[in-house]
Amino acid sequence: MADRPLDGTGERDDGGGQAMRPTAIVERVEVGIVLERRESRHPWLDFAWKPVAAIAGAPARDPRGDWPVAAQGDDWIHFHAGTLTLEMFRKETEGYRVNLSQDPPRLFVVLRDPEDPEVDHPIVPILVTACPYEAQDYLDSGSDLVEPVAMPPELVAFLRDFVERNHVEQPFKKRQRRPYDPRKVGFAGSGGPAPVERPRGRPAGDDAPGDEE
Incomplete structure (x- = not known):
C-alpha cells in the first residue's frame, strides 16, 4: 500500500508551489479523490461541489486533467477527480491520534480554484x-476549501499502526492553533457541500439582492 520509507527530509508543498515546512516523510499512500457535482437550488448558481469518498491505492490521475465518471443519479455525478499522495509524518502523530479517536476517522481534502484557463x-x-x-x-488561510471524507478502513488500520510505531509523547506546551473541532472542519461547517458553484448569468439590468446603485 505504501512506498518504501524515505530516509531524507522532504518539504511539504502547499499546492501552490511553496513549501510549508521541512519534515521527514515516513510513509506515502496514493489516494483517489471522488468529487460530487450536484445541481444547486440557489437561483444564481448551477452546481455545488464536495468530496464524498477516498479510494486507497487508486491509480495515478492528474486532478487537473480529465475526470472519469464514477457514478451518477438524476441530479448528481461523482467523478474520480484525481489521485493525491497521502503523506504521513512522525511529527504529526499527535494529530493522527486525535483523528483516530473520532468516529469515523477522516481524511481532509483541500480544494482550490485552479486559476488556469486550460483547466476545465x-x-x-x-x-x-x-x-x-x-x-x-x-x-484558516481563507483561500482554500477543506472538506472531510470518511477514511477507508484499510487506511485507518495503516494509520493506527503508523502511530503505534512512531508516536513519542512530548512535554505539554500550549498550542498556538485553535483546538480541533470536527464539526467545524469544512467550508460548509457541518459537512454540507462546499459553495464552489458556477454563477448563472443574470438577466441584463437585474441587480442581485443587496446590490447598491
Missing part, C-alpha cells in the same frame, strides 16, 4: 491529509 474544472483537489491540525491551517 472550477475547483481541483490539491492535498489530502490525515492530520486535522494541518487541515485547520489550510482552512
Whole structure:
C-alpha cells in the first residue's frame, strides 16, 4: 500500500508551489479523490461541489486533467477527480491520534480554484491529509476549501499502526492553533457541500439582492 520509507527530509508543498515546512516523510499512500457535482437550488448558481469518498491505492490521475465518471443519479455525478499522495509524518502523530479517536476517522481534502484557463474544472483537489491540525491551517488561510471524507478502513488500520510505531509523547506546551473541532472542519461547517458553484448569468439590468446603485 505504501512506498518504501524515505530516509531524507522532504518539504511539504502547499499546492501552490511553496513549501510549508521541512519534515521527514515516513510513509506515502496514493489516494483517489471522488468529487460530487450536484445541481444547486440557489437561483444564481448551477452546481455545488464536495468530496464524498477516498479510494486507497487508486491509480495515478492528474486532478487537473480529465475526470472519469464514477457514478451518477438524476441530479448528481461523482467523478474520480484525481489521485493525491497521502503523506504521513512522525511529527504529526499527535494529530493522527486525535483523528483516530473520532468516529469515523477522516481524511481532509483541500480544494482550490485552479486559476488556469486550460483547466476545465472550477475547483481541483490539491492535498489530502490525515492530520486535522494541518487541515485547520489550510482552512484558516481563507483561500482554500477543506472538506472531510470518511477514511477507508484499510487506511485507518495503516494509520493506527503508523502511530503505534512512531508516536513519542512530548512535554505539554500550549498550542498556538485553535483546538480541533470536527464539526467545524469544512467550508460548509457541518459537512454540507462546499459553495464552489458556477454563477448563472443574470438577466441584463437585474441587480442581485443587496446590490447598491
